[in-house]
Amino acid sequence: MSIFFILYKLILASVILLVSLVIAMYSTLIERKVAGFFQDRLGPNRAGVYGILQPLADGLKLFFKEEFMPNTADKFLYILGPSLTMMVALLTSAVIPWGDSLVIGGTDYSLQIADINIGVLYVFAIISVGVYGIMIGGWASNNKYALMGAVRAASQMISYELAMGMAIIALVMMSGTLSLNEMVQQQHGFHWNVFYQPFAFVIFIICAFAECNRSPFDLPECETELIGGYHTEYSSMKLGFYLFAEYINMFISSAMISALFFGGYNFPFMDDLGLSHNALTIIGTLVFFVKITFFGFVFMWIRWTLPRFRYDQLMRLGWKALLPLAILNVIITGIVIMIQNHV
Amino acid sequence: MFSEYLFFIISIAAIYSALMVLISKKPIHSVLYLTLCFFAIAGHYILLNAQFLAVVHIIVYAGAIMVLFLFTVMLLNLNIENDFKKPRLIKFAAVISGSIFFLLMIAVLKSYDIAIVQNPALTQIGLVKNLGNVLFKDYLLPFEITSILFLAAMVGAVMIGKKDIY
Structure with missing residues (x-):
């Protein structure tokens, strides 16, 4: 491992970190614009042209707000909660293949930070750890509404993780690898997984909504019942971290959906264009970001269209509908693979 | 290093x-x-x-x-x-039961001679492909029996959790 290689990886990691932060920042603006569109109003348009400076203004506002900490809070855990949420949200981007490789001077530069051979499982490990930030924050605030929100978040995330895992297992069985990069490469051209595994895709996207605590599954922060849910007692940038982490999670989930089911950086007729490898890589990365943007829009679309679930409905959907369907999907996939191997 | x-x-x-x-x-x-x-x-x-x-x-x-x-x-x-x-x-x-357990651990460790440890980087057994091959070829029966045990535990937990069904 040369020093040059380490330097390259460091630069790539910083760029991806920066891109995720900027995209998360501007998703807040797009979310409000989309909400405005759905409710037949304009949305924020005061700061800059089309409200382009609104995220900056929001960020500054959050920084200058009064820092408030409840008297009875567990000080260390109270600060640990939002920090952990933010850190975990940023960790997943390490294994997502943002593009194919760039060949510069005979050397291959992969646009993925870490191509580990258990990429999919790594993502799952990070998702399952994601609940700690919310639980710790909710408990440390020493407020019963915050605790209720934290408990709801924990049980919701554990329940939907199962169905999500089962949906992915069908995909892993089909592609025979756990490496995200290989999974994307197998979908070369227009062989996208969504055509072979439509059920897995539907289950996965529903579970992704639940894991991000997005509407219609935003019960952990359900205002009508819990004031603000797990972040009731938070103010200033600590609250900002919680809200911001949600947008980063949304971005990463959209990236995962596009990579797993919609071919990642592959696009139809990519071999017929007669372009060089590097040009294809750059176009592929752009296409990947277009797909991510589309799924980001779907997240917002659904938030401003559907009402919130009731808690027992949420649990019933997760355990009695999605999980059995996902297991059925795994069984059917297994049977089809067996038949294919024996014919 | x-x-x-x-x-x-x-x-x-x-x-x-x-x-x-x-x-x-x-x-x-x-x-x-x-x-x-x-x-x-x-x-x-x-x-x-x-x-x-x-x-x-x-x-x-x-x-x-x-x-x-x-x-x-x-x-x-x-x-x-x-x-x-x-x-x-x-x-x-x-305190007494803890001390007894400590003694037991020391006794076990003393009588146990450390087997020759293979370099894990050479065997590659920890990688998912090799592990899967070993689990589903050499140790298939124990693996399946373990999964039945887990299933039984899950059903048992649900039974205990449901109070109104006897």
């Missing part, structure tokens, strides 16, 4: 957090230190070239079991005053 340093850092983290599980006064801190300890152990697995085991360790222990622990501790809201004043008799019994 680099992995040797990592080994020491991770080991210190593991031992420190394991001690803090016992020492810390609040039950919730104990649970969080235990989670930290699991992460340190997962780090050891990675150093032994067992990535699959490391990640499954995090998913199962840190991601599922410890979350449920945290859940229970939070809901019970265990108070410091009530839970750390035990009768003297129980303290004595705890």
